Each structure stands twice: as C-alpha cells, then as structure tokens.
Amino acid sequence: MTSYMSNPERFSYQHGRVKVKTTAQQAEEKRLEREKKKAAYLAATGLIYKKRTAGELDDELLNYTAGILMNNPDDSTLWNIRREIFLKMKADGIDTDGRTKDELSLTQQTLMKNPKSYGSWFHRGWTNENLPDSPDWKKELELSERFLEKDDRNFHCWDYRRFLVAKNSVSDAEELEFSRKRINSNFSNYSSWHYRSKLLPKLTPGRDGVSIEKKQLEAEFKLVLNAAFTDPQDQSAWMYHRWLLGKEEPKGALMLLKWYPKERSVLAVFDKALTENTLPVEAPEGQVLEGPKWEKVGGLPAAWVWRYQYGDLGEPESIVVGSTKLCLSCTEYRSDLGAETPESLLERRANLQWQLESTEQIIEMEPDSKWPLLTSVVLLHAMKPDPCHLRKYRVLDKLKEVDPYRKNYYDDLKSKLLIEDHLKPNTLEVDLSSLGLTSLHGCHLMATAEKLDLSNNQLTLEKLRHLRNCARLKSLIVTGNAVTKDDVFDFLPSHVHIER
DSSP states (O other): OOHHTSSSGGEEEEEEEEEEEOOOHHHHHHHHHHHEEEEEEEHHHHHHHHHTTTTTTTTHHHHHHHHHHHTTOHHHHHHHHHHHHHHHHHTTOOOTTHHHHHHHHHHHHHHHHHTTTTHHHHHHHHHHSSSSSOOHHHHHHHHHHHHHOOOTOOHHHHHHHHHHHHHHOOOOHHHHHHHHHHHHHHHHHOHHHHHHHHHHHHHBBBBTTTOHHHHHHHHHHHHHHHHHHHHOOOOOHHHHHHHHHHSSOOSSSSEEEEEGGTTTTTEEEEEEESOOOOEEEEEETTTTTSOOOOSSSSSSSSSSEEEEEEOOOOOOOOEEEETTTEEETHHHHHHHTTTTHHHHHHHOOOOHHHHHHHHHHHHSSSSOOOHHHHHHHHHHSSSSSSHHHHHHHHHHHHHHHOOGGGGGHHHHHHHHHHHHHHHTTOOOEETTSOOSSOOOOGGGGGTTTTTTOOOOOOEEEEEGGGGOOTTTTOEEEEEBOOOTTTTOOTTTTOOOOEOO
C-alpha cells in the first residue's frame, strides 16, 4: 500500500480494493488536465489582449496579468503590459503610491517559482527605477546575495546585481571580495570568475591600461590553480586561467609598417582585425599624400592587413606614417611594444615555469583530465623560445585519445602552433610544407611574403581562404593538399601563380 500511496494518481478504489490505473489511463488524464489548463490560459490571455486593445489599462488588467505570471513568469508580453499600465496611470495623474511594494512582492514570488526568469528580474529593476517609492538598494543587494547563495551560476541574478552595484555606488574592491566569497563557496562558478575578469582591469590595471598589475596577476594565478587542484575536471577555473595568460602577454595594435617607394604604397599589419585604420600618411614637408584612404586587404569587414596607395610625389626620400618615419635606407618598421628586456623575459619564464609545474602535478593525479593537459600545451608554447617544443605536440596527440570528440580541434590547434614555431614573420619566402597542417593561422604575419610553400599538408580550399591576408603573394604551392584542378582561388589576385 505504501508504494501506491506515494503516487495516488496511479490507483483508484473499486469495491474496497485498490485498482491500479493503466499507463494509457494515466496519460489520458494528464492530457485532459493539460487541455484544461491550456483552455484557461488562452481564455485569460485572450481577455487580457482584448482589454489592452481597447485601452482598458486598469487594476483589473493588473490582476489578470498577475494571475498568469504567478504560474508562468517567462511571459515577457505580460510584464510589458504591466509597465504600460503604470506609465498610463502616471500620465493620467493617477496616484501610484504603494504600488512599488506590490510589484516587488509579485516579482519575488515569480522568482521563487523560476529564479532565472529574465522578465521578472528586468521588471524588478524597472519597478525600483520608475515607481514612486524610494528604492531600498541595500535590501535589493541582500536579495541578490540570497539568490546567488542558492544558485551562484544564475547569470540573470548576476546581471541584476551589476545593475544594483551601479545604483548603490558599491566599490569595485567590495565586489571583487564578493566574487572571491562566491568562488570560495563553489569553484565551479563561471559567473564569479567572469565577474573578476571585468573588475580586475579597472581595479588593478597594468601600465598599458589593459593588462593587470603584476602582484594581482600572481595572486589570481595562485587562486585559480588552487581551484584547479580542487577539481581538475571542472573547466571554469581553467578558462579563467587562459584569460589570465592573455592578460600577461603584452600587446600592441601595430605590428609592421612596410614602405614600397617604387610602387608608391605602404603596408600596415596589426595584431588584431580592425574595421577602420586612421593612421595619417605624410610627406616629410608635412604634405598629406594624395590618394585613396587605407584599403582593407582581404575584402572582409575587418582586416589585419591594410594597404595605402598614394599619388605621384616624385621620388621622396622618406614618408611619415602616424608617428613613424620610414626612409629609403629603412623602409620597414616592426613594433617593439611586445619586446621584453632580458630581465623581464626571465621573470615571465619563471612565472610560466611554476604554473607549468603546478599543472603537471595535477596531471600526475589526473593523467587523463583534458583541461590540465590542454593548459600544459598553452604554457609550453608561451615559454618561447621553447626548448621542449616537441613535448607539447605529444600532449596534443594524447588529448586526441582522451577527448576523441574534439580531435579536429586539437589538429587545428597543432597546426596553429606548428605555424607559429616555423614562421619567421614578414619574410619574402615562407616554407610550411609537409607539416601535416589541417588549418591556417597567422596569415597576416605572411603579409609581405611573395612565395609560399604549403605542399604536402591536409588543407582544403576553404582553409586556404585565409591567404587573402597575404598582400604581396606572387607564387603559391599547394600540391599534396585536398584541392583539385577545378577549385577556384577567387580570393587571391589573378596574377598569383598557383602550383597544385
């Protein structure tokens, strides 16, 4: 009898005995119940839309919408109707004092039903901003903290908290400590790690205004590796670690300027794709060169490589691009923003080395855990010049075994690292043959290359489209790849000689 009583819908009584309902009977009863709820819902929403169309934005409509939202808080249209009602009341001079408490009570009830209801969180914020009672921002912060204690990965609540922080003048330092508290409660917390990534560049910026101050960065590495030791299989800490590594690497937008005096052109290469290039190009006397503006190389909305073709100036001995002077004896400029002193290089390698050692300790405990394995590859590659560069490729091969569903990803990552190891930036001839490449990366670093050998790889025509960044390419060898004689290389200029 106990098992029947645990699910009373499965039985009924007949002549004093329990009669178990068949699966078909149970399914039919549930269907009828759903149909009943559906009919009630459609009738209620039909009445709501009818009153809205008629302009009857009144308390009765508030009651109707509240009844449905209590059961289905994700109906954004009904929240919109409630806001329309309050705005009309205010426009008509109707007193809305005391309404704030009712709306906050409603949203709290709907959030108890669904804590990730975007409509409920948004309406709560709107209520505090637009209805007359003075909002209690401190109380709202406490509410957000209670919800995050129940589910600290509720990104809707995190968004609401950021809204509250701006209203309540909470300092970045206080919020950084709050995120630390949530991480200590649960390391597997994407939202808290992400929150730190937004706070740290503002709170402890590096000298370039983008990276993070050195001591804080070291403290973050220790925090995240401690989390990784706790649960090596959880990817949230590893993703944050990858973000920190990116913040450690100095970056500058402009990588290369190359002047071609005989062709009256300038080539500019950046370390990220830009939608606009406003670098001024001037003659030594301060005369702005006549001609079109910078043109994107590659035909995409954003470009890594840009070309400037100017008009007839005779034969100038120098030009000025931005603040950089190029002359006949020095037609090339390479950005030194990423250059490091021997001292800083040793310091950076020492920092990477202890991170690598910590990661390898985790690998010893969890030899088949993909996240520490993948992180070790990233760390080994970052330690340039890498005396053990073959080691990272062996780790990538192992990753294909422990994580076979992402085999293609690891092949492409291996291709990226191989190219970066073999490529000498901005040379006239580039040889990347017989490397087993499955994808192309860093093609903007080949912007000045005139001859490129990609023979005996595993590249398809689609992958070769990245060659559109090779602005000076004249000869391309692609024999031994997954291309045919019928493939059309329409992304390259017609003068490029292709051997396939």
